[in-house]
Amino acid sequence: MSDTRPKLLIVEDDPGLQRQLRWAYEDYRLFIAGDREEAIEMLRAEAPDVVTLDLGLPPDRDGTSEGFATLAEILRIKPDTKVIVASGHGARESALDAIAGGAYDFYQKPVDIDELGLIVRRAFHVHALERENARLAETAPEDGRVLGRLITSAPEMMKVARTVERVASANVSVLLLGASGTGKALLAQGLHDASPRRDGPFVAINCAAIPENLLESELFGYEEGAVAGAARTTPGKIEQAQGGTLFLDEVGEIPLALQVKLLRFLQDRTIERVGGSEPVAVDTRMVCATHQDLDAMIVGGSFREDLYYRLAEIVVRVPALKDRPGDPALLARHFLTRFARDMNPQVKGFAPDALAALDAWAWPGNVRELENRMKRAVIMADGKLVTAADLDLDEDRIDGGEAVNLKAAREMADRRAIRRAIARTDGNISGAAKMLGISRPTLYDLLKQYQMQG
Numbered sequence: 001m002s003d004t005r006p007k008l009l010i011v012e013d014d015p016g017l018q019r020q021l022r023w024a025y026e027d028y029r030l031f032i033a034g035d036r037e038e039a040i041e042m043l044r045a046e047a048p049d050v051v052t053l054d055l056g057l058p059p060d061r062d063g064t065s066e067g068f069a070t071l072a073e074i075l076r077i078k079p080d081t082k083v084i085v086a087s088g089h090g091a092r093e094s095a096l097d098a099i100a101g102g103a104y105d106f107y108q109k110p111v112d113i114d115e116l117g118l119i120v121r122r123a124f125h126v127h128a129l130e131r132e133n134a135r136l137a138e139t140a141p142e143d144g145r146v147l148g149r150l151i152t153s154a155p156e157m158m159k160v161a162r163t164v165e166r167v168a169s170a171n172v173s174v175l176l177l178g179a180s181g182t183g184k185a186l187l188a189q190g191l192h193d194a195s196p197r198r199d200g201p202f203v204a205i206n207c208a209a210i211p212e213n214l215l216e217s218e219l220f221g222y223e224e225g226a227v228a229g230a231a232r233t234t235p236g237k238i239e240q241a242q243g244g245t246l247f248l249d250e251v252g253e254i255p256l257a258l259q260v261k262l263l264r265f266l267q268d269r270t271i272e273r274v275g276g277s278e279p280v281a282v283d284t285r286m287v288c289a290t291h292q293d294l295d296a297m298i299v300g301g302s303f304r305e306d307l308y309y310r311l312a313e314i315v316v317r318v319p320a321l322k323d324r325p326g327d328p329a330l331l332a333r334h335f336l337t338r339f340a341r342d343m344n345p346q347v348k349g350f351a352p353d354a355l356a357a358l359d360a361w362a363w364p365g366n367v368r369e370l371e372n373r374m375k376r377a378v379i380m381a382d383g384k385l386v387t388a389a390d391l392d393l394d395e396d397r398i399d400g401g402e403a404v405n406l407k408a409a410r411e412m413a414d415r416r417a418i419r420r421a422i423a424r425t426d427g428n429i430s431g432a433a434k435m436l437g438i439s440r441p442t443l444y445d446l447l448k449q450y451q452m453q454g
């Protein structure tokens with residue numbers, strides 16, 4: 001049986017000590033090196049997670065130069081290695097230098113086997129935890145959730161979520177660019193929840209939903225009767241977001257005159273309410289979103305460039321749903337579970353033709369459209385399964401309607417034929433391939449090429 005004990009490399013030139021240590025570590029597979037060259041050779045061959053390193057190695061037995069050179073080389077070759085350095089009597093200083101140079105811990109000679117044993121065990125433990133964390137960070141969470149409520153399994157969207165998570169802690173303005181219904185509002189909320197301002201308010205305002213003449217007082221608030229003495233103050237959205245985050249959705253809809261006022265706020269962080277006399281200081285984080293092409297608007301003179309640069313310290317592009325392979329089906333399942341629970345508990349899943357249709361549809365309204373169609377489908381479903389008909393997708397428009405050229409037309413025809421074959425064979429790939437007159441690997445290739453699901 002293969003030895004699965006964790007590997008420990010001991011770098012020690014004193015044969016007496018080597019012997020002593022050899023007996024001390026039953027729980028590990030031991031590798032012992034007497035100098036730098038041997039140590040590096042064993043590191044490369046065995047990749048141990050933990051190394052104990054005597055700083056006084058030949059040819060500099062009484063100094064530390066060789067020990068430090070070994071430490072640096074180990075960390076260069078395998079940076080996650082936990083190196084525990086041994087310092088001679090009164091050489092605490094060099095031990096501390098070693099820690100500054102990336103060593104994990106140190107121990108003082110003469111060796112106390114029990115104490116060193118504890119340090120080594122802890123080093124393995126920390127290494128295992130770090131490895132597990134790195135693994136978790138690389139893989140998608142099992143339920144497909146990231147940033148709290150966002151559901152995705154597509155690398156394109158994971159990248160977006162990770163960027164948002166990363167910028168959350170920095171106090172920079174963020175502009176989310178993406179088509180309607182792609183989840184920009186959800187990302188903005190996720191950013192707030194991941195930021196140090198999470199205990200403050202998250203205030204959202206959709207600039208497209210408010211008539212132009214009311215937008216100023218919505219944003220900046222207003223004061224009435226100030227002159228008569230019985231002032232009534234209504235705080236605007238900016239003020240309501242004090243200590244938290246303000247999400248300006250459809251920021252491209254803000255008229256030019258108001259853009260100037262917004263810019264002034266971003267410059268001096270104070271607002272003036274409509275009809276108000278005193279400036280009010282407001283500390284809020286700004287997150288904006290739009291589906292419009294702000295660059296073109298700047299060129300056309302309808303969006304101020306100086307405001308753009310204030311709002312867009314970080315720009316995040318949110319991909320359309322059709323560009324996130326696997327997400328339509330994953331999100332559809334999520335919405336099915338949610339709506340079935342509330343509206344039609346007998347519905348349990350999808351008929352194969354529904355899955356094929358979900359995959360083929362271009363989702364011009366993105367996740368919002370999917371959510372709405374799923375709600376309808378769950379209500380309309382007759383039996384346990386949602387069918388393609390329940391989704392009410394226009395067959396002729398599946399795959400995006402008119403083909404722009406011959407290549408696109410062929411792809412469209414391929415997709416339609418594949419979808420039908422898979423639906424007719426209840427998702428059986430071998431059967432579908434036979435029906436299409438192609439081999440199974442060819443069908444898999446096509447599914448991959450067209451980013452369809454089998």
Ligand SMILES: Nc1ncnc2c1ncn2[C@@H]1O[C@H](COP(=O)(O)OP(=O)(O)OP(=O)(O)O)[C@@H](O)[C@H]1O
Pocket residue numbers: 149150151152178179180181182183184185186187249289291331367368371
């Ligand atoms: N990845 C996702 N996981 C779960 N729900 C999502 C996801 N993306 C979007 N949604 C849901 O879809 C709907 C639309 O999302 P959202 O309002 O965030 O989009 P948007 O890009 O801000 O749209 P608009 O620009 O039209 O305001 C919301 O109900 C949201 O909760």
